Amino acid sequence: MSTILVTGGTGTLGRLVAARLRAQRHEVRVLSRHARPYAVDLRVGGAALDAAVAGADTVVHCASTPRGGDEKAAARLIGAARAAGVRHLVYISIVGVDRVPLGYYRAKLAVERLVEGSGLGWTVLRATQFHDLVAGVCAALAKAPVMFVPSGVSDQPIAVAEVADRLAGLAVGAPRGRVADVGGPEVRSFASLAEAYLEAVGKRRRVVEVRLGGRVYRGLRGGGHLLPEGAVGTGTFEEYLVGRFGG
Template sequence: MDGPILVTGGTGTLGRAVVAQLLDEGVAVRVMSRRPRRADDDRACEWAVCDLADGVGLDAALAGVRAVVHCATNIRDDTATTRRLVEAARRTGGPHLVYISIVGIDEVPLPYYRSKLEAERIIQGSGLPWTILRTTQFHDLVATLTTVQRRLPLVLMPSGLRFQSVEVTEVAGRLVGLSQGAPAGRVPDMAGPEVRDARDLAGATLRAAGLRRPVVPVWLPGKILRRLRAGANLAPDRAVGTGTFEQYLAARAGAGRL
């Protein structure tokens, strides 16, 4: 099937990287965003204004596409937006739907994770051709846990928390490959190269940003933190990402973006 690949959330951290790599490969791309295209955006892609919260513009966004890389997310609930996308995709030609999900969503009872698990189930039962990739946290998110606290005299980090964060451009590369292949179902998880303590990662982020702050561990009760302390967000046997957190920090600091 010909036609462009629609990237929902094509303006976000992951979606931008997916769009860039598809364009590099000469693939026709349509970006979905709630906002009109910026005047200074001269990338060679189509643009579809659509809000998945109400579905306005959705059929036009999907018209003629051969695949959808679904990166748009609503941190309060990924389920309703994904259901709306799936229903419209079934009406408009049944493109291959590629969904990005998160390692450990079936073990950590965060409401957002539950909504992503339900979104996975909707896709799996949709009758559409589908592929789902779960990854660990992106380096960007892990760095943000520290940089959002930069105005405080200290940085608080839950004790016992570890991350195996992954370089977002590598995740994008995997999604780009999957979106151009045959539907593959749930593919093997993708995780970064190192399992690191959250305090250690916070210290590295502060050093890279040229900030001096103590990193203070905080013990947090509850099932969510217990599951995370047990490593539900990690996939040590799937450490296929190669870009390290330090490489990410060096690149960001070099670009003046930390």
């Protein structure tokens, strides 16, 4: 069995990846800023990071934040992995990072480039947005008496468990470079997703679509973050809502 380090291993995706790898009897190390014994801030690195990667065969890099610092964190991780002789670096990215000019997407694309040029064996998987993210956006928008959503924008949410299954499978295999992207089973207007969320949580809100401006909005209206030809997921948003909120 392999020794596999999962960064962001206490997060939404990372904890599921770690659980699947443990179920296959791999030795799994979970790295996050507060998880002992591998409590590491990847943006800082240092001896704690070196200890976390020492002896690891594979690193699955799930740690990420829209608050900034992903590129610096990836550079630190790659440097430590090279020094430790890690054979395989697996990175989870997002569908559309090269098509939607969102700052966070640009950072994810930059990390992809770092991974590709790392000199390590590598695998990159892109996925569409998780159900959890869409529900979180809906929850924030539903705080107001009227729920304003962007007009002409669709989404294709996927179950995080399905992405974890795919990522864990890639982690135990040989490096494959950029693999086929994965997307959720349905491309849905954001308004319809908002309506489904409101019904699930029992809130009454008027959903109003509004036209926005800017390059990011144009990229989203153009479907740059969608993958209709790669709809491999099976879990729907409604099924996720029932599992989370009951029904």
